[in-house]
Amino acid sequence: MRKLLTRSSLLVLLALAAGCGSGGNDASSSSGSAEQAQISAGREIFMTETFGNEKFFGDTLGLHTVLNNVAPKDAVALGVQVDLGKVPAGIVAVMTGSDLAAKDAALADPAVTRQLIKAGAVIGVKGRYASAAASDDTLTGVGISCALCHVKVAPTSFTLSSGATQLPIGAPQFNGVPNGEMDAGKILSFTPFAAANGLSATLAGWGPGRFDVRALNELDDGVDNPTAFPPLWNFPALQTHGYRLGWDGMFQGSNALASIAEAVYDLIMHGDGSFATSHGAIAPALAFPPRQAVLDQFQDNPASVITAEKLLQLQAFIQSLPSPAPGPFDQAQAAAGKVLFEGKGKCATCHPAAAEFTSAGRYSDITVAAPGGDLAGGIKVPGLRGVSFTAPYFHDNSAATLAEVVNRFDSRDGLGLTESEKSQLVEYLKSL
Numbered sequence: 001m002r003k004l005l006t007r008s009s010l011l012v013l014l015a016l017a018a019g020c021g022s023g024g025n026d027a028s029s030s031s032g033s034a035e036q037a038q039i040s041a042g043r044e045i046f047m048t049e050t051f052g053n054e055k056f057f058g059d060t061l062g063l064h065t066v067l068n069n070v071a072p073k074d075a076v077a078l079g080v081q082v083d084l085g086k087v088p089a090g091i092v093a094v095m096t097g098s099d100l101a102a103k104d105a106a107l108a109d110p111a112v113t114r115q116l117i118k119a120g121a122v123i124g125v126k127g128r129y130a131s132a133a134a135s136d137d138t139l140t141g142v143g144i145s146c147a148l149c150h151v152k153v154a155p156t157s158f159t160l161s162s163g164a165t166q167l168p169i170g171a172p173q174f175n176g177v178p179n180g181e182m183d184a185g186k187i188l189s190f191t192p193f194a195a196a197n198g199l200s201a202t203l204a205g206w207g208p209g210r211f212d213v214r215a216l217n218e219l220d221d222g223v224d225n226p227t228a229f230p231p232l233w234n235f236p237a238l239q240t241h242g243y244r245l246g247w248d249g250m251f252q253g254s255n256a257l258a259s260i261a262e263a264v265y266d267l268i269m270h271g272d273g274s275f276a277t278s279h280g281a282i283a284p285a286l287a288f289p290p291r292q293a294v295l296d297q298f299q300d301n302p303a304s305v306i307t308a309e310k311l312l313q314l315q316a317f318i319q320s321l322p323s324p325a326p327g328p329f330d331q332a333q334a335a336a337g338k339v340l341f342e343g344k345g346k347c348a349t350c351h352p353a354a355a356e357f358t359s360a361g362r363y364s365d366i367t368v369a370a371p372g373g374d375l376a377g378g379i380k381v382p383g384l385r386g387v388s389f390t391a392p393y394f395h396d397n398s399a400a401t402l403a404e405v406v407n408r409f410d411s412r413d414g415l416g417l418t419e420s421e422k423s424q425l426v427e428y429l430k431s432l
Helices: 007-018 034-048 054-060 063-067 072-077 089-095 100-107 110-118 184-189 192-196 200-204 235-240 256-268 308-319 331-342 402-413 419-431
Strands: 125-129 139-144 156-160 163-167 359-363 379-381
Touching: 034 308, 054 063, 054 125, 054 139, 063 110, 063 125, 063 139, 063 184, 072 100, 072 110, 089 100, 089 110, 100 156, 110 125, 110 139, 184 200, 192 200, 235 308, 256 308, 331 419, 402 419
Parallel strands: none
Antiparallel strands: 125 139, 156 163, 359 379
C-alpha cells in the first residue's frame, strides 16, 4: 500500500507534481529541440485550453452553480482529479496534519472545492470570477479542457477518521490512460439547464468513463449513445496502418488527430471555432461525410480562436505518448494464447499483429445492443496495445473484463474455446 502522506513525503510529491512527471512517459523531460517545444506547448493546451467554452458550460449550462456548492468528497467520487502541486498551502496543512476531524470537515466543505478550482488544482476545470482578488473564489462561469476526461493523477493515501483512504490527489500522469472514473454526464445532470430541459436522468445514465458526443450540440442524432473515453497512445504506429479516429472511424490522414481535436473543441465542447468551414483551422480529411443535417448545422465563424498552430501542437503532444508497458502476465499462457489469437480464436482476422492489431473494418454486431444513430454504420477496429489498461471494454463499456470480451467473441462466432483456452487468450491480451 502507498505510504501515508506526511509532511516530509509531501515535499517529494510536490516536486514531482511541479514537474508534471510520470516517469518515462513525460514527453517534455528533454529540452531544447523544436519538437519538444511543440510537445510541451501541446500538453499545456491539453491541460488548460478551453477556447472560450465558458460561454456554454457556464452561461448556457450553469455548471459553475453546481461547482460552487459541491463538496470535495462528492467531486472526487465523480472522478474529479486534483493536481497536488497546485493545492493551496492551507489545504495541504490540513490534509497532512493530525486533526482527523478537520480533514473530514475540509472534504465536506464546498468552500474547499472553490479554493481548489481558484488555484487551478482541479484538473480540466477553469474558473471565471467577478474579480481577480484571491479572496474571490465564487465562480461566475466555468470552462473545461480535454484533461478533465483524459488525465488522471497518481493517487495519495491520506489518514482520515475512517482510516487510510486513497484520494485522486497527486501528480498528473501523462500516459494516455483515460479518466475512467470521470462521470461527466452525472455532473452535467445537476446543472440548471439539464433540470429545465428534462435531461437529468439521461445524462446521469451515461455512467463513468462515457460521454455522448452527439448530445447537446448540432451533431445530435436523436439517439442516447454514450461512448467510452478512448486511450491516447501509439498513434504514429497506428496511423502508419491507416488507423482512423472516432469510434465511427470517420477521421483519417496525417493530421487526423489535429482535425478531430478541432471538431471536439468546436462542436462537442462548444469552443469558439469554425470546424469544416472557410474559417476552420484545418480542412478535415474524412473517410465518409456526416449526415447532410449535420453539415447544414456547421456555421462559418470568422472570429474563431481555434488555430492550426495550437491544434498541431496538441497533435504533437498526443503523438508523443507511447502505449504502456504490459502489466503482469503469465508468459507460458500468453505464448499459448498467441497461437489461439492467430488461429482458432480468429482474433487476428480483425487485429493483425503486423498492423498494430488494427484494421480498416467497422462492425455493428459485437456489442449486446447494436450501435444506433450515427454509429449504426459500425464501430471501428481499435488497436490492442495496452488493452489491459483500458477496462471496461467496447465502445459502450459493456464488458467489464478481458475474460468477458473473450466470452463474447466465443459465443458470437461459435469458436468452441475451452475455459483453459479462454484464459490463455486473456493472458496474451494482457501481454500486448
